[in-house]
Amino acid sequence: MDKIAVNTERFENIGDNCEFGFVKRALGDENGGLLRWARSSPQALIKGLNQRFEGLYAFENLSPFWDNVTQDTLYGFCFHTHMLSKNGQWCESEERRRELYRPEKEKIDYLVEKFMQRLADPSAIFVYKCNENIRHDDAEQLSQTLARHGRARLLAVRHTEDQSLIGHVRQEGAYLAGYLDHFAPYSQSDQFSPLWESVLGEALAAPRVTP
Incomplete structure (x- = not known):
């Protein structure tokens, strides 16, 4: 293209x-x-804007959506993830998912801050x-x-x-x-x-x- x-x-x-x-x-x-x-x-x-995305991507609010996509059930957003699932069930232990989750959460928090700055522009x-x-x-x-x-x-x-x-x-x-x-x-x-x-x-x- x-x-x-x-x-x-x-x-x-x-x-x-x-x-x-x-x-x-x-x-x-x-x-x-x-x-x-x-x-x-x-x-x-x-909802996200009104709550300034507070609590977005909290571990306890994440559920399998597609094989490599998770849904934040608090807001309804879906994000790509390294926490894999199949047929609606997680493929890995909670311990392993928490290891994979930490850098994803750090990235989400950074992007929320960036988003709010853009919103003011x-x-x-x-x-x-x-x-x-x-x-x-x-x-x-x-x-x-x-x-x-x-x-x-x-x-x-x-x-x-x-x-x-x-x-x-x-x-x-x-x-x-x-x-x-x-x-x-x-x-x-x-x-x-x-x-x-x-x-x-x-x-x-x-x-x-x-x-």
Whole structure:
């Protein structure tokens, strides 16, 4: 896949999966982010923001989700992990899992701090997409929650068949809405639309709207 040409330093992936993480990789951006490779829902994000992610990734709240993915049951986020599981059961002893857990928890704590700093940056744009398309009410609530805890903006990306919208960004209520022709399948998140480039470029150029 050819590289696209938009600088992504101002963008932060917040879900719902790693598709935008792969977009950033195609741009040569390997900066870590709390949710760059995670699964998240608007409800998990709103709860996390309101609680400043306190207690995120506590050992007692982790349960098997996929073979190499664990779910934080306090918030609902899913993260890649070295604590392997199979058929919903851990493969290793608690002692071994705690050994594997410690560096993962340290990384999560660091990324939470980094996330909160980004949240305060008025030039930052937090990007959310889901293959079923985020509903307007959920995007509005998420944007308002972001605004209560920082100055970053929300870019909610959707897919559409409306040719007048594809590749473009417009203000919708409290957030920016971008439109693509399609999202990557969840099983092939790196097979994303090249029109991400156009959406990101327009988002960078979009003026901030004062409520």
